[in-house]
Amino acid sequence: xxxxxxxxxxxxxxxxxxxxxxxxxxxxxxxxxxxxxxxxxxxxxxxxxxxxxxxxxxxxxxxxxxxxxxxxxxxxxxxxxxxxxxxxxxxxxxxxxxxxxxxxxxxxxxxxxxxxxxxxxxxxxxxxxxxxxxxxxxxxxxxxxxxxxxxxxxxxxxxxxxxxxxxxxxxxxxxxxxxxxxxxxxxxxxxxxxxxxxxxxxxxxxxxxxxxxxxxxxxxxxxxxxxxxxxxxxxxxxxxxxxxxxxxxxxxxxxxxxxxxxxxxxxxxxxxxxxxxxxxxxxxxxxxxxxxxxxxxxxxxxxxxxxxxxxxxxxxxxxxxxxxxxxxxxxxxxxxxxxxxxxxxxxxxxxxxxxxxxxxxxxxxxxxxxxxxxxxxxxxxxxxxxxxxxxxxxxxxxxxxxxxxxxxxxxxxxxxxxxxxxxxxxxxxxxxxxxxxxxxxxxxxxxxxxxxxxxxxxxxxxxxxxxxxxxxxxxxxxxxxxxxxxxxxxxxxxxxxxxxxxxxxxxxxxxxxxxxxxxxxxxxxxxxxxxxxxxxxxxxxxxxxxxxxxxxxxxxxxxxxxxxxxxxxxxxxxxxxxxxxxxxx
Numbered sequence: 001x002x003x004x005x006x007x008x009x010x011x012x013x014x015x016x017x018x019x020x021x022x023x024x025x026x027x028x029x030x031x032x033x034x035x036x037x038x039x040x041x042x043x044x045x046x047x048x049x050x051x052x053x054x055x056x057x058x059x060x061x062x063x064x065x066x067x068x069x070x071x072x073x074x075x076x077x078x079x080x081x082x083x084x085x086x087x088x089x090x091x092x093x094x095x096x097x098x099x100x101x102x103x104x105x106x107x108x109x110x111x112x113x114x115x116x117x118x119x120x121x122x123x124x125x126x127x128x129x130x131x132x133x134x135x136x137x138x139x140x141x142x143x144x145x146x147x148x149x150x151x152x153x154x155x156x157x158x159x160x161x162x163x164x165x166x167x168x169x170x171x172x173x174x175x176x177x178x179x180x181x182x183x184x185x186x187x188x189x190x191x192x193x194x195x196x197x198x199x200x201x202x203x204x205x206x207x208x209x210x211x212x213x214x215x216x217x218x219x220x221x222x223x224x225x226x227x228x229x230x231x232x233x234x235x236x237x238x239x240x241x242x243x244x245x246x247x248x249x250x251x252x253x254x255x256x257x258x259x260x261x262x263x264x265x266x267x268x269x270x271x272x273x274x275x276x277x278x279x280x281x282x283x284x285x286x287x288x289x290x291x292x293x294x295x296x297x298x299x300x301x302x303x304x305x306x307x308x309x310x311x312x313x314x315x316x317x318x319x320x321x322x323x324x325x326x327x328x329x330x331x332x333x334x335x336x337x338x339x340x341x342x343x344x345x346x347x348x349x350x351x352x353x354x355x356x357x358x359x360x361x362x363x364x365x366x367x368x369x370x371x372x373x374x375x376x377x378x379x380x381x382x383x384x385x386x387x388x389x390x391x392x393x394x395x396x397x398x399x400x401x402x403x404x405x406x407x408x409x410x411x412x413x414x415x416x417x418x419x420x421x422x423x424x425x426x427x428x429x430x431x432x433x434x435x436x437x438x439x440x441x442x443x444x445x446x447x448x449x450x451x452x453x454x455x456x457x458x459x460x461x462x463x464x465x466x467x468x469x470x471x472x473x474x475x476x477x478x479x480x481x482x483x484x485x486x487x488x489x490x491x492x493x494x495x496x497x498x499x500x501x502x503x504x505x506x507x508x509x510x511x512x513x514x515x516x517x518x519x520x521x522x523x524x525x526x527x528x529x530x531x532x533x534x535x536x537x538x539x540x541x542x543x544x545x546x547x548x549x550x551x552x553x554x555x556x557x558x559x560x561x562x563x564x565x566x567x568x569x570x571x572x573x574x575x576x577x578x579x580x581x582x583x584x585x
Contacts, residue, residue, distance in 0.1 A: 248274035288339035332457035429521025490527030534567035
């Protein structure tokens with residue numbers, strides 16, 4: 001072997017640390033050690049929003065990193081021809097990504113590497129490997145990054161790749177490119193690194209075996225499972241306390257599938273036996289309690305949703321059942337954790353007008369109108385599957401949403417909301433603020449209501465540790481029937497408001513402290529004789545601290561203080577205590 005090849009090998013392998021060398025093109029690509037492969041491609045992208053309509057579903061492969069095998073060369077092996085079988089059942093997205101990783105343009109001249117200069121001490125060695133043997137390629141940005149140290153395993157992998165290149169040149173009978181001296185030197189190097197090469201090949205074989213086992217036993221190539229378990233310990237400490245201490249659980253299992261990498265099918269199986277405290281008002285309802293309140297542990301298919309993108313700026317969602325407001329639009333509240341995280345109460349989670357969109361079936365459209373403005377439209381019916389009279393997709397209870405969300409910066413978000421609904425209620429506040437239920441309970445009559453609701457929501461991130469927010473909501477509800485003269489025709493005006501303070505990462509990364517002060521829905525005026533206005537004012541004061549034990553376990557103690565419940569000065573204050581433990585997986 002000529003002296004220049006010997007010097008080339010010794011010098012060039014010292015700067016080979018992050019350069020991918022394979023038997024065909026010796027392509028280099030920068031990765032990170034914790035990068036994983038996706039079977040298919042992407043609770044709040046901003047501080048105030050959890051846009052989960054069209055998430056990209058990913059499944060991680062085995063990413064164990066043995067000692068000495070956690071370098072970028074590890075990633076080289078995962079995408080090398082030896083590892084990726086021709087018949088491997090990867091998704092089109094994964095195959096495309098691997099293909100792109102292996103198609104970086106080959107460097108034909110050392111001058112193409114922008115950070116390599118003729119004055120570099122290893123310039124001659126690098127020039128020989130590039131222009132004589134074709135063993136080297138640069139990063140996609142045309143750099144070489146030769147100052148990075150390399151391990152013996154990386155050296156062994158690079159040497160093995162150059163040996164393959166030499167064998168290829170011999171096989172193609174390229175004259176005089178490889179001499180006997182070259183082969184002798186390479187054989188000595190191969191002998192010196194026999195142990196490392198054997199270890200390297202053994203680990204690749206192990207990875208291949210593990211990959212084959214995963215492919216043979218995986219649940220699905222398109223679906224992954226996510227789960228959440230919420231344990232709720234609650235009690236009422238003052239007021240007309242006829243409640244005992246309770247412990248219940250809410251379990252949600254989500255099957256998330258993607259077929260194109262740009263869509264999502266979500267099927268949620270859920271059960272919930274947590275019951276709200278009985279305090280003779282709709283105030284103080286818990287965000288993680290069962291809406292039915294029957295304490296049943298029966299599991300059911302709570303949500304069926306399919307979302308996809310139309311271009312870069314339009315997202316479409318179709319609910320067969322189980323719609324949830326924070327999946328439909330940005331509720332503009334960092335404390336909105338849908339019961340599993342964030343606020344403990346339903347009122348503290350989001351503006352009560354959004355409850356008119358819950359548990360429906362229908363269509364959702366989210367359209368970006370530039371970088372800082374989004375339009376959300378939705379129509380959701382609550383008895384869409386029922387063909388009987390006064391039911392179905394268009395004749396039964398429904399909620400229709402139009403919202404503009406303005407986000408001029410990462411620190412400020414503003415939402416302006418309009419909701420038209422039929423036979424939908426706010427589900428929090430005083431009993432009179434839920435007029436259909438109030439007339440049913442007090443007079444035993446079923447009176448249909450139509451309502452128009454307006455909301456303004458604000459979230460202002462003053463700093464990374466301090467987020468101020470709040471909202472105001474107004475609802476005008478009118479009855480559409482007199483129930484054969486039992487009820488007068490008229491309107492009810494209902495107001496609610498809140499101010500929120502969030503302290504992210506308080507005490508530890510991932511923690512969240514929150515304070516909510518506001519007025520739950522209150523009837524401020526009524527022209528229906530059977531529904532009087534709420535003359536007094538009750539305040540909702542809530543504080544909680546979400547402590548993250550691990551990435552998958554959080555414990556949240558908190559209190560909810562209701563002054564003069566049901567907006568009635570004759571009622572004693574009520575304090576509700578809760579400890580919520582959330583397991584996510």
